[in-house]
Amino acid sequence: MTRQRIDKRRAIAGPALIIVCALHTAVGVIASAPAVGEALAEGWYGAMTSELEVALWFLMTGFFGLVAGLAMTALERAGRMPWPVSIALLTIALIGVGAAPVSGFLFVLVAAVIAVVQSVRAHRRRPSVPEEGAVLEHSARSATGRA
Numbered sequence: 614m615t616r617q618r619i620d621k622r623r624a625i626a627g628p629a630l631i632i633v634c635a636l637h638t639a640v641g642v643i644a645s646a647p648a649v650g651e652a653l654a655e656g657w658y659g660a661m662t663s664e665l666e667v668a669l670w671f672l673m674t675g676f677f678g679l680v681a682g683l684a685m686t687a688l689e690r691a692g693r694m695p696w697p698v699s700i701a702l703l704t705i706a707l708i709g710v711g712a713a714p715v716s717g718f719l720f721v722l723v724a725a726v727i728a729v730v731q732s733v734r735a736h737r738r739r740p741s742v743p744e745e746g747a748v749l750e751h752s753a754r755s756a757t758g759r760a
Contacts (some may be wrong), residue, residue, distance in 0.1 A: 626694070626728035627686030630702070634678030639728040641671020678721075685728065699728035715732045 629652030643651070652660035660671070681702075688750050703725040709718030 619705055621690050622690050624686040624689035626699070626724050626731050627682045627684070627689050627725040629682075629727055630685060630721070631679055631682035633717060633724060636720075637678065637717055641668060641675055644668075649662060655740045664694055665718065669707030682724075687716070689731055692738060694728055694731035696732050699725065699732040702728050714740075 645664065647669050648662065648664035652662075652665055662723070685698065685702075688698065702721070706718055706722040706725040709716065710722055712718075
C-alpha cells in the first residue's frame with residue numbers, strides 16, 4: 614500500500630480579497646448607518662434614496678466580494694486558480710483603480726495580482742498531456758479490478 618502525501622496549498626488571493634471586502638463592508642455600514650437604520654425603520658422595500666445608493670454599493674459589493682473570496686480560497690487550496698477568475702478580478706481592479714485611483718481598489722489590485730500568480734502556478738503544476746506510464750498503469754489497474 615502506498616502512502617499518499619497530503620499537499621495543503623496556501624490560499625493567499627482569496628483571503629486577501631475577503632479581508633478587503635470585509636473592511637469595505639464595515640466602512641459602508643459605519644458610514645451609512647443612519648440612512649440604513651431609517652430605511653429599516655420605515656420599511657426597506659422601495660426605500661432607495663441617494664444616501665442608500667451609497668450604502669447599497671458598499672454592502673452589495675462587499676458581500677459579493679466576500680463570496681468571491683471564499684470561492685477563490687477553495688480554488689487556491691485545490692491548486693486550481695482558473696485564468697478566467699484571476700483575469701476577471703484583475704480587470705475589475707484595473708477599471709476601479711482607473712476610475713478611483715485613491716480607493717480600496719488598490720487593495721483589490723493586490724489580491725488580483727496574487728490571483729494571477731496563483732493561476733500561473735496552477736498552470737505550471739498541471740501537465741498538459743498525461744505521462745504515458747501513468748495512463749498505462751491506471752488502465753492496467755482498472756483492467757484487473759484493483760484500485
